[in-house]
Amino acid sequence: MTLHDTISVRPATDNDWPALELLDSVAFAYHPVDADRTLTRALTRTEDVVVATDAGTPIGLALDLPMDLTVPGGTQVPVRGVTWVSVAPTHRRRGVLRALFAQIHNNIGRTGVPLAMLTASDAGIYGRFGYGPATVSTSVTIDRRFARFRDDAPDPGGVVLTDQATAVTRLPEIYERWRLITPGAQNRPQPQWDYTFADPEEHRDGKSGLHYLIHPDGYATFRYRSADDGMVAVVAELVAVTDAAHTALWRTLCGLDLTQRIEATQHPDDPLRLMLTDYRLPRTTRRSDDLWVRIxxxxxxxxxxxxxxxxxxxxxxxxxxxxxxxxxxxxxxxxxxxxxxxxxxxxxxxxxxxxxxxxxxxxxxxxxxxxxxxxxxxxxxxxxxxxxxxxxxxxxxxxxx
Ligand SMILES: CC(C)(COP(=O)(O)OP(=O)(O)OC[C@H]1O[C@@H](n2cnc3c(N)ncnc32)[C@H](O)[C@@H]1OP(=O)(O)O)[C@@H](O)C(=O)NCCC(=O)NCCS
CATH class of the missing domain: 3.30.1050.10 (SCP2 sterol-binding domain)
Known part of the structure; x- marks a missing residue:
């Protein structure tokens, strides 16, 4: 596909940010709030953003962030995470993404990292650029009222309910231990944690703010959502360094008595269903790709x-x-x-x-x-x-x- 000759690609400058935010928020259907801006500016060097313009007006962008990725065996590999891939709806399907990606991969090549990675809004886009789906996640819904653990399932305990002030001091250290042993997990810089704890109401889709459960070797964060048939607990994250932490956190979630259902995402081999008396209780509602890797x-x-x-x-x-x-x-x-x-x-x-x-x-x-x-x-x-x-x-x- 040949680009129209009024379209070109260049590094961003600080003056571009309002136009870039507009492009990204329209492409991904959200309205940015201060916490979004703070996160993006803290993580991004403006010169790492690639902008496409048509007769000087920004009409597309992409950027890549430095990250460390854990690979099987626990080695930390420096990678670049490609994100904010957005093309204006006025300029779709005329080669703008291809032009942006040529520059982005040129930039990534120059850093010498062995891997590039991204998460995909649409699974049909990135194979042509050498990216393959590299982690799998499943969404499960559990009818909590019938959740019984088998007699031989351990009951390790050790979970406490905490407020956000305590979570701020405990979660990053537990996450760090977990990500160092988990293939597919990245380091999580402080601005990313600040965003998690800022928990902007505008992005909760009507759900409650975050609640926190902490075990010495794991944590769960969840929100409440009211449904026609009662309350639903939606797990935002469940991070377990040990099997004991995983069991203890799930036993605690299943103890949320006035909750009808629990919704969570898990990797496909999560052991929860094998610990329940009813193997079918975690009902898989979705199976999807998560991280995409280009070597x-x-x-x-x-x-x-x-x-x-x-x-x-x-x-x-x-x-x-x-x-x-x-x-x-x-x-x-x-x-x-x-x-x-x-x-x-x-x-x-x-x-x-x-x-x-x-x-x-x-x-x-x-x-x-x-x-x-x-x-x-x-x-x-x-x-x-x-x-x-x-x-x-x-x-x-x-x-x-
Ligand atoms: C996805 C998006 C970036 C594509 O931009 P674009 O400029 O229209 O893409 P291009 O014209 O450069 O297309 C490049 C190639 O990808 C294909 N492609 C583009 N979007 C696609 C989609 N959604 N699904 C499947 N293929 C797609 C094109 O057919 C083209 O294929 P080819 O060159 O091998 O023939 C743009 O539609 C967009 O901003 N969408 C909303 C935000 C989004 O989904 N971003 C991706 C985030 S992960």
Missing amino acids: MDVPAALGARTYALDGDIVLAVRDPYLDAGGTFALTVRDGHAECRRTDATAHVTLDLDALGSLYLGAHRARTLAAAHRIEAASDRDLALVDMMFAADRPAVLGYGF
Whole structure:
């Protein structure tokens, strides 16, 4: 697609901010309040924002933020998180996103980080740019009135109800311990915490302010919403460093006696349903992608994580968008990997977005092969890749950005 010659792309300046806020709020259907502005300005260097203009007027933007991402095995990888991807409704589908992304990925390439990542408003957009869905979340609704824990489920206790002043001092430290062991979770800078605690009423969709439950190794935050049949507790976050914290927090949530239902999001392997007498009680209402990963540097990214099984595998990776692909030998010993370019014959061939989907362990190679997203030279090669890429813990996005 060729851009109209009045459209061009440049770095933002401070004067652009009002126009950028307008573009983003119209694109994402919200009305910005002071807390939104404070968060964005605190996290963003204006020169990292890429603006598209038509005859000088801003009509699109995208920006990328520095983050540290935990990968399987617990290594912290420096990444860039792409966000605020917005094109004016007056200028859609004429190549503005493509032009913005060319500049954004050029900028990201220059930082040398091995990964770029984003969360997607629409799942059909980002595969063409080499991003694959890399964490999965499910939404569950639990009819709390019938929630009974099995007799053999532990009852660790240790949860206290706290006010916000206490939460401010306790949550960041617990989150930090959790994100360091959780693939897919990022560091959470102070402005992001300030936004969580500012909890702007305008963005609550009529729900209550946040309530806080704290365990020494975990926390849950939730809101109340009134529904036709009674009160609903909507869990905003449940962070558990240990299994005991997870159980104790869920037992406490299930003790909210005047609440009909609890709504929460979980990774697909959350153990809650296995601890209840009724396995079906957490009813899955939605299954969706969360974090999307684009590998910028295959040897650095594959060398950063650990693997569930030792082995030698040659991967042929296609990246028609940016040419980060090629043929790579992955050698894993004692779980640790070395990855380098090779001329050897590939055992498996796949697109870069499919490698992004494998990377944090949330999707299996077998499933991708069944979907014709991975071609393996033999069943044995596929079985090896399938087992190697399993993660030590389920991948979970730390927070949306
Ligand atoms: C999504 C959005 C940024 C696309 O911008 P755009 O300038 O219209 O996109 P482009 O014209 O550059 O399209 C680039 C490619 O993506 C495709 N595409 C764009 N939007 C798409 C969508 N919503 N679903 C599927 N494909 C999409 C185009 O067809 C085009 O494909 P091709 O070049 O491979 O043929 C824009 O519609 C927008 O701002 N939407 C609201 C906010 C939003 O959803 N932002 C994304 C946040 S994660």
